[in-house]
Amino acid sequence: MAVPGSLRRQPANRGLVSHCTHHHIVVFLLTFFSYSLLHASRKTFSNVKVSISSQWTPSPLNSTASELRPYELWNSSHLFPNAEEATLFLGTLDTIFLFSYAVGLFVSGIVGDRLNLRWVLSFGMCSSALVVFSFGTLTEWLHFYNKWFYCCLWVVNGLLQSTGWPCVVAVMGNWFGKAGRGFVFGLWSACASVGNILGAFLASCVLKYGYEYAFLVTASVQFAGGVIVFFGLLTSPKEVGLPELGADEDEVSVEEDANRPLMGSDDVDDDDRNYSIQATDTDNQPKAIGFFQACCLPGVVLYSLAYACLKLVNYSFFFWLPFYLSNNFGWKEAEADQLSIWYDVGGIIGGTVQGLISDVLQKRAPVLAVSLLFAVGSLFGYSRSPNSKPINAVIMAITGFFIGGPSNMISSAISADLGRQDLVRGSSEALATVTGIVDGTGSIGAAVGQYLVSLIQENLGWMWVFYFFILMTSSTILFISPLIVREVRLLLHERRLRMLAE
Amino acid sequence: LDLSNCSLHSVPLGLAEATTAIVLDLTENPLTALPNDSFLGFIHLQSLVLPLMLECPGGRDAWQNVTVDSSSRLCQGQRNPCNSSVELAWLCPENSVCAPDGPGLIQCLCDKPFHGYKCLREDTFPMLLFGGILGTATVSLSLLLWGTQRKKAKTP
Numbered sequence: 314m315a316v317p318g319s320l321r322r323q324p325a326n327r328g329l330v331s332h333c334t335h336h337h338i339v340v341f342l343l344t345f346f347s348y349s350l351l352h353a354s355r356k357t358f359s360n361v362k363v364s365i366s367s368q369w370t371p372s373p374l375n376s377t378a379s380e381l382r383p384y385e386l387w388n389s390s391h392l393f394p395n396a397e398e399a400t401l402f403l404g405t406l407d408t409i410f411l412f413s414y415a416v417g418l419f420v421s422g423i424v425g426d427r428l429n430l431r432w433v434l435s436f437g438m439c440s441s442a443l444v445v446f447s448f449g450t451l452t453e454w455l456h457f458y459n460k461w462f463y464c465c466l467w468v469v470n471g472l473l474q475s476t477g478w479p480c481v482v483a484v485m486g487n488w489f490g491k492a493g494r495g496f497v498f499g500l501w502s503a504c505a506s507v508g509n510i511l512g513a514f515l516a517s518c519v520l521k522y523g524y525e526y527a528f529l530v531t532a533s534v535q536f537a538g539g540v541i542v543f544f545g546l547l548t549s550p551k552e553v554g555l556p557e558l559g560a561d562e563d564e565v566s567v568e569e570d571a572n573r574p575l576m577g578s579d580d581v582d583d584d585d586r587n588y589s590i591q592a593t594d595t596d597n598q599p600k601a602i603g604f605f606q607a608c609c610l611p612g613v614v615l616y617s618l619a620y621a622c623l624k625l626v627n628y629s630f631f632f633w634l635p636f637y638l639s640n641n642f643g644w645k646e647a648e649a650d651q652l653s654i655w656y657d658v659g660g661i662i663g664g665t666v667q668g669l670i671s672d673v674l675q676k677r678a679p680v681l682a683v684s685l686l687f688a689v690g691s692l693f694g695y696s697r698s699p700n701s702k703p704i705n706a707v708i709m710a711i712t713g714f715f716i717g718g719p720s721n722m723i724s725s726a727i728s729a730d731l732g733r734q735d736l737v738r739g740s741s742e743a744l745a746t747v748t749g750i751v752d753g754t755g756s757i758g759a760a761v762g763q764y765l766v767s768l769i770q771e772n773l774g775w776m777w778v779f780y781f782f783i784l785m786t787s788s789t790i791l792f793i794s795p796l797i798v799r800e801v802r803l804l805l806h807e808r809r810l811r812m813l814a815e
Numbered sequence: 816l817d818l819s820n821c822s823l824h825s826v827p828l829g830l831a832e833a834t835t836a837i838v839l840d841l842t843e844n845p846l847t848a849l850p851n852d853s854f855l856g857f858i859h860l861q862s863l864v865l866p867l868m869l870e871c872p873g874g875r876d877a878w879q880n881v882t883v884d885s886s887s888r889l890c891q892g893q894r895n896p897c898n899s900s901v902e903l904a905w906l907c908p909e910n911s912v913c914a915p916d917g918p919g920l921i922q923c924l925c926d927k928p929f930h931g932y933k934c935l936r937e938d939t940f941p942m943l944l945f946g947g948i949l950g951t952a953t954v955s956l957s958l959l960l961w962g963t964q965r966k967k968a969k970t971p
Contacts, residue, residue, distance in 0.1 A: 339964055367933055372908065381906070382855075382922040387933060523936040530945070537953040545960025552968045 336547060336555070340488045341497075343546050344481040345504045347438060350531075350538045351477045352508025353515065354445050357531045359407075359632040360516040360653075361449075363639050363646040364524040366399035369458060392458045397771060400636075402460065404767025407632050409464055410471040411760030415753045417475025422749015423604060430480050430548040437476035438539030442532040444470045449528025482748055487549035498725040499668030506657040506664070506717060509631060513657075517650035607746045612796065617751045619792035620723050621758025622785045623685075626692075627720045628759040629766050629782065630656055630712075641775055642700050652706055659710035660717020667718040668725070676804055678797040681719045685790045688715035689783050696779035716786070724752065819843050819864075826853045838862040841869075842887040854917040863890040863918070873919015896921050910934035 371388040372381055373395065381387035393399040448466045452458060481504075489497050515534070516527040547553055607613065634656060638649035663684070671680040691712040698708045762785070769778050816836040818827070820843040833839075834856035842864050854860065854872050863871070864887050871878050871890035876899055879892030897913035907913050907923035911934045916922035925934035 336964065339960065343960075364935060367935060372933065381908070382916055382920070383924075386925070387908075387923070390932060519940070521937045522940040523931060526940045529940075533945075533949055537949055540953055541956050541960060544957040545964050547964050547968060553964075554967075 334555070336550070336553060337488055339545065340484060340547060341501065343542055344484050345501055345507070347434060347538055347542050348477055348481050348504045349508030349511055350535045351438065351441065351474050352505050353512030354441065354528075354531045354535050355410075355474070356509045356512030356631070357445075357449075357516045357527050360513055360635050360646070360650045361520060361524040361527050362400075362403050362636045364520060366393070366396050366403065368453070368524065369393050369399050370396055390458065392460070401767055401771065404763055406463060406467050407763035408760045410467050411628070411756050411763060413468045413471030414475045415756035415760060417472040418478065418749050418753040418756060419604075420749075421476050421479045422746045422753070430484055431543065431546045433476050434480040434484075434546070435539045435543035437473050437480070438542060439536050441470055441473040442536035442539065444473060445528055445535070446532035450525045450532070453523070453525035478752060479749060484546070484548050499665050499672075499722070502664055502668075502721045502725040503661040506660040506721070509657040510654045513635075513650045513654050517647040520647050520650070604746060604750075607750055610747065613747060613750060615792055615796060616723065617754035619789045620720075620751055620755040622789040622792065623716070623720050623723065624755035624759045625762030626782045626785050627660075627716055629762050629778075630716070632763060633766055633770075634709075637775060638705075642705075644702075648702075652702060652709070655706045655710040656713035657717070659713025659715075660721060663714035663716075663718025664721030664725075666714075667722055671722065674804070676800045677722065678793055678800045679804070681722060681793060682790055682797045684715050684719050685786055688712065688719070689786050691715050692779055692783050692786065696776060719789075724755075816840070826850065831855065835859055840864045842866055852917075852920065855920060857917045858893075858915050860893055860918065861891065864888070865890065871918070873917075877919035890918070893918050908933070910937075 369390055369392040371391060371394075393402065444466055448463065448470070452462070485498070485501060512531060515530050519526045519530050550556060634653040635646060635649040638644050638652060639646050644652075667680050667684055671677045674680065691708065695705075695708045695712050698705050765781065766778055769781055816833055816838065817840045818830075819840045821827075823841070823844040823846055825846065826849060830853065836857065837859050839857075839860060839862070844866060846866060846869060849865075849869055849872060851872075854863075865871070867883070867886060867888055869888065871881055871888065873896065875881055877894055877896060878890040879894055880890075882889040882891065893915075895915050896919055897915060906921070910926050910929040911923040912926050913921050914924045925931075928937050930936050
């Protein structure tokens with residue numbers, strides 16, 4: 314067969330040239346857009362916060378003059394007495410969502426491999442779409458506003474959405490082996506930011522008809538996406554008879570690590586053919602690493618804690634930015650939504666560029682550290698940004714570049730680096746579990762952060778929220794400092810070796 | 816609507832439903848005071864006859880003609896409070912306009928394309944167009960992808 318032969322012939326090459334069947338492209342696009350749609354529905358909620366809190370509260374009585382008439386038009390909704398209480402509840406909903414999302418991630422990481430990925434992904438997308446539809450559109454059409462109903466629906470939504478990430482990572486892992494991971498995953502991890510942009514764009518277009526239509530649009534598109542995924546996704550090359558990409562790639566990475574720094578040597582090919590037989594044997598009995606063993610792997614705990622802090626900042630921007638813009642500067646909600654897109658644009662560019670740089674350097678932690686230091690500066694600058702849309706958009710994009718970049722990189726660098734460790738090589742169960750742990754911890758951090766943001770904002774104001782973000786970003790740097798020290802030492806050591814060799 | 820000499824001590828409860836009245840007679844009733852919103856909704860009221868003790872609702876500015884004779888007070892020609900008193904008109908929030916709601920009373924109704932609670936919603940959502948486009952796209956993409964991808968799939 315031609316395909317496995319071409320893979321063996323170019324092991325040191327990033328393997329991109331061989332990855333060009335139309336199946337690969339379709340899988341890339343389908344997983345990319347399915348995760349984008351999941352993220353878009355989350356973004357919709359944060360973009361319509363102002364409209365929802367108007368819907369839930371009566372009109373403010375700022376004058377001693379008579380109440381507004383007619384009563385049904387201005388004051389009949391008493392779910393919350395004023396906008397501040399509604400805001401606190403919205404923050405609570407975000408926290409509830411993130412907690413149930415974190416729990417779901419931990420669970421999905423463990424059971425994800427036992428079920429058919431395609432069924433799980435399309436079920437997750439379609440049912441989450443139905444829940445979002447009930448949350449936003451059905452309650453408005455039936456005029457049924459109930460706090461407990463909202464909370465329950467959002468918990469269920471968190472659990473259903475958590476099936477998305479492990480499934481798409483697993484499918485991508487089946488189709489794109491570890492050799493081509495750097496660039497492909499860097500580009501692919503932009504799906505979350507693209508989802509944010511898509512959600513913001515859809516919401517701002519439809520918001521004038523009423524917030525329930527924003528939910529209707531994103532829920533229907535997500536449901537359609539689930540149907541398309543069901544009919545079109547191939548979860549692994551095995552399904553169409555193409556060879557599994559796991560075996561050859563493992564042996565390639567053994568050779569790569571042994572010959573650091575990476576050089577394209579031809580003698581790898583001969584060894585490869587000998588090793589491939591042994592590889593298939595070990596592959597038939599993958600070592601399933603348990604939850605606690607995965608936690609004890611080096612780097613997992615540090616990266617999890619660092620990711621918790623960073624995801625807190627990233628998600629706080631993601632959830633609260635439109636609200637901050639309309640609250641602080643008084644801009645209309647639809648404009649604030651469109652402006653918040655710039656943060657995600659910065660995040661996409663940051664993730665791709667920093668991924669490329671770290672691929673060239675072969676080191677991830679120093680790139681992260683530098684970017685996070687700049688992020689502290691840009692957060693400070695953003696907190697002082699003037700009431701002008703172009704300047705605000707520029708600073709927002711810069712902040713997104715420096716914060717979203719490391720965040721995207723950590724969530725794709727995890728699968729790359731932690732999955733390549735000696736202890737877990739060849740075990741795909743560990744990969745899903747480790748991804749689940751790191752992302753789950755990150756989500757817990759983000760969940761705690763949401764509640765804190767609404768609390769700080771209510772009591773101390775927006776400036777203190779930004780100081781809190783700066784503190785969290787600094788903690789991220791602190792947590793990955795052991796890794797930075799180790800990688801910088803390695804970098805200097807290699808440079809010394811190279812200078813001695815010359 | 817003639818309610819004269821009905822021995823009313825206070826405004827009767829059913830009065831609020833008689834909002835289409837054009838002429839209302841309340842003379843010869845031992846009424847002491849009229850609450851402010853007794854005439855809520857009486858936008859067609861053109862002639863109101865009250866016992867002498869009571870003032871015209873909304874004050875003199877709400878009526879074109881106030882005639883006082885020995886036993887009663889006649890308030891004639893209800894003025895549109897939105898045009899006359901400027902300080903009431905600016906109370907209406909965004910997307911709504913002032914409309915009369917009775918003598919000296921205003922209500923805020925939604926401006927032309929706006930509707931819904933607090934006049935937040937504008938126009939109607941093109942549901943058929945959206946559903947049509949989405950349905951067609953979904954069906955065609957699903958068929959295309961099933962044909963090119965999954966048809967050759969062997970179920971494990």
